[in-house]
Amino acid sequence: MQRTVERMLRTHPEPAFAPADPLTACIYACVECAQACTACADACIAEHDAALGPCIRIALDCADLCQAASRVLSRQLAPDLGVVSMVLQLCATVCDACAYECRRHATTYAHCDVCAAACRRCTDACRGLLATTVTTYRSRGPYEAAEHAGV
Amino acid sequence: MQRTVERMLRTHPEPAFAPADPLTACIYACVECAQACTACADACIAEHDAALGPCIRIALDCADLCQAASRVLSRQLAPDLGVVSMVLQLCATVCDACAYECRRHATTYAHCDVCAAACRRCTDACRGLLATTVTTYRSRGPYEAAEHAGV
Amino acid sequence: MQRTVERMLRTHPEPAFAPADPLTACIYACVECAQACTACADACIAEHDAALGPCIRIALDCADLCQAASRVLSRQLAPDLGVVSMVLQLCATVCDACAYECRRHATTYAHCDVCAAACRRCTDACRGLLATTVTTYRSRGPYEAAEHAGV
Amino acid sequence: MQRTVERMLRTHPEPAFAPADPLTACIYACVECAQACTACADACIAEHDAALGPCIRIALDCADLCQAASRVLSRQLAPDLGVVSMVLQLCATVCDACAYECRRHATTYAHCDVCAAACRRCTDACRGLLATTVTTYRSRGPYEAAEHAGV
Numbered sequence: 001m002q003r004t005v006e007r008m009l010r011t012h013p014e015p016a017f018a019p020a021d022p023l024t025a026c027i028y029a030c031v032e033c034a035q036a037c038t039a040c041a042d043a044c045i046a047e048h049d050a051a052l053g054p055c056i057r058i059a060l061d062c063a064d065l066c067q068a069a070s071r072v073l074s075r076q077l078a079p080d081l082g083v084v085s086m087v088l089q090l091c092a093t094v095c096d097a098c099a100y101e102c103r104r105h106a107t108t109y110a111h112c113d114v115c116a117a118a119c120r121r122c123t124d125a126c127r128g129l130l131a132t133t134v135t136t137y138r139s140r141g142p143y144e145a146a147e148h149a150g151v
Numbered sequence: 152m153q154r155t156v157e158r159m160l161r162t163h164p165e166p167a168f169a170p171a172d173p174l175t176a177c178i179y180a181c182v183e184c185a186q187a188c189t190a191c192a193d194a195c196i197a198e199h200d201a202a203l204g205p206c207i208r209i210a211l212d213c214a215d216l217c218q219a220a221s222r223v224l225s226r227q228l229a230p231d232l233g234v235v236s237m238v239l240q241l242c243a244t245v246c247d248a249c250a251y252e253c254r255r256h257a258t259t260y261a262h263c264d265v266c267a268a269a270c271r272r273c274t275d276a277c278r279g280l281l282a283t284t285v286t287t288y289r290s291r292g293p294y295e296a297a298e299h300a301g302v
Numbered sequence: 303m304q305r306t307v308e309r310m311l312r313t314h315p316e317p318a319f320a321p322a323d324p325l326t327a328c329i330y331a332c333v334e335c336a337q338a339c340t341a342c343a344d345a346c347i348a349e350h351d352a353a354l355g356p357c358i359r360i361a362l363d364c365a366d367l368c369q370a371a372s373r374v375l376s377r378q379l380a381p382d383l384g385v386v387s388m389v390l391q392l393c394a395t396v397c398d399a400c401a402y403e404c405r406r407h408a409t410t411y412a413h414c415d416v417c418a419a420a421c422r423r424c425t426d427a428c429r430g431l432l433a434t435t436v437t438t439y440r441s442r443g444p445y446e447a448a449e450h451a452g453v
Numbered sequence: 454m455q456r457t458v459e460r461m462l463r464t465h466p467e468p469a470f471a472p473a474d475p476l477t478a479c480i481y482a483c484v485e486c487a488q489a490c491t492a493c494a495d496a497c498i499a500e501h502d503a504a505l506g507p508c509i510r511i512a513l514d515c516a517d518l519c520q521a522a523s524r525v526l527s528r529q530l531a532p533d534l535g536v537v538s539m540v541l542q543l544c545a546t547v548c549d550a551c552a553y554e555c556r557r558h559a560t561t562y563a564h565c566d567v568c569a570a571a572c573r574r575c576t577d578a579c580r581g582l583l584a585t586t587v588t589t590y591r592s593r594g595p596y597e598a599a600e601h602a603g604v
Contacts, residue, residue, distance in 0.1 A: 001454055001485040004571055008492035011563035013499045031484050032454040035527055039461035042528040045358050046466045050350040054229035057344070060362075061223050061234060067520065068219040072212050074488055075495040078205035083212060083245050090237045097231050110464035118457055152303055152334040155420055159341035162412035164348045182333050183303040186376055190310035193377040196509050197315045201501040208495070211513075218369065225337055226344040261313035269306055356531035363525050363536060370521040374514050380507035382550050385514060388543045396536050 029125035030070035040115035180276035191266035331427035332372035342417035482578035483523035493568035
């Protein structure tokens with residue numbers, strides 16, 4: 001799949017908003033993490049263990065937010081870099097929180113161990129891209145959306 | 152629909168993480184905005200006007216992020232208030248950016264005018280809830296997730 | 303929200319693929335049902351009752367499929383009526399299955415009662431639109447996509 | 454990512470509803486196709502070519518439906534095999550329609566060529582799993598949900 005992500009970026013009429021390697025890696029990590037969290041939430045529900053409640057909840061949030069992030073990152077036309085940056089920070093934070101919950105159950109439930117690893121990869125990929133994006137952003141000069149964002 | 156949102160909150164075994172009125176209003180505004188942005192992006196594509204490119208892009212992002220936000224806000228079990236707060240800030244920001252783009256075309260395209268109004272309502276609802284949530288958060292004492300979030 | 307849905311349809315440059323009233327009602331019902339199912343799954347998880355496993359699972363499926371349906375129905379540009387028809391049939395089926403599961407727990411858990419009612423409204427709205435869409439489809443002559451669909 | 458999908462299936466407390474190999478392949482193909490369609494729609498919008506309207510529209514539908522399918526397929530707890538079967542048929546159909554549109558522009562736009570290939574792989578994976586699932590379904594005896602599905 002990484003090859004498809006990379007080829008879609010390369011054939012897009014607009015240049016990517018960030019270097020292809022960390023962007024490809026981040027889209028891929030978000031998509032992998034969204035799937036792992038969806039599956040882990042389902043597996044945790046099937047364990048019928050009340051202690052897993054917070055783990056299920058954060059995994060469902062993480063799946064939704066990683067999925068939305070993978071879509072925002074897949075678009076190269078007229079990106080709002082302020083929004084992209086917030087998406088990456090949120091994605092890194094929710095993956096971090098989900099990895100933390102999953103790791104607490106990782107010795108009992110192997111699916112939590114697999115999910116925690118996917119979350120950790122996604123946090124790292126988001127932070128890696130965030131550093132790059134901020135650089136790209138600066139090289140483009142003042143962010144025009146900042147004028148109207150009002151937050 | 153607001154009545155259904157409110158009844159789901161009231162019948163949940165856990166108390167809502169925020170007062171019912173602004174939470175109901177925010178879930179409703181996110182869901183309405185996600186639909187309006189999906190429809191507006193489609194309408195803009197059908198206009199075949201190259202100037203609408205940035206408007207289509209931010210509307211697609213806004214639809215994805217409002218939809219993810221509506222899901223996170225609909226869950227009351229073990230919320231991670233750090234994540235919820237970031238979701239609300241991101242949602243307010245992307246709605247603001249989408250409203251700004253749509254307003255630029257509102258006199259030419261009536262769908263952009265309708266969409267801008269939905270985005271503006273969503274920004275306001277997110278900021279309204281954000282103020283309340285922060286208060287709730289403080290009344291619960293130090294946020295435990297802060298220990299591990301590392302961001 | 304129904305007013306926003308209806309205004310987006312009316313201001314779209316393309317005519318809607320179905321009469322405005324049942325289409326508006328169906329988009330609205332899908333969006334309402336997706337939110338109710340997301341909230342009901344979360345409430346059921348919080349009940350810590352193993353008997354709710356199948357209810358949680360179908361509610362999560364129902365939320366995902368109603369949400370996808372609301373997006374497909376919100377688009378009026380070049381609809382593939384074969385796809386639209388399958389989306390409506392699937393949405394009606396999953397809402398029916400979710401309503402069935404929720405009703406089994408409706409006397410014990412009030413959130414299941416609220417959710418079952420939203421599912422039932424969505425099933426009805428999908429079937430109502432399906433009847434109308436099939437008519438529209440026939441009045442347009444043989445469905446061109448049928449040539450290549452191969453299924 | 455295929456390894457993560459496969460490990461999540463293997464560590465789930467419930468047996469998968471279908472053999473692991475075609476199920477893993479199908480989840481992976483849905484996720485890949487959803488990303489490719491999201492990126493292709495964005496690239497097509499950036500081409501500013503009115504002839505791409507129908508291609509953008511079906512790509513957006515395909516992204517939403519493949520994504521929903523990937524989630525339904527990732528859950529193993531208490532699957533409703535009637536719903537799963539309809540999801541697979543719908544996903545195969547929309548991928549087929551998107552591949553058809555993308556192929557029409559594949560010589561002009563390389564991103565449409567990449568996207569058409571991802572859609573084709575997804576159609577094949579859905580049909581492959583569908584055959585297997587029907588078999589599994591029969592080996593389990595009469596489908597209990599059929600009693601209440603009413604469609």
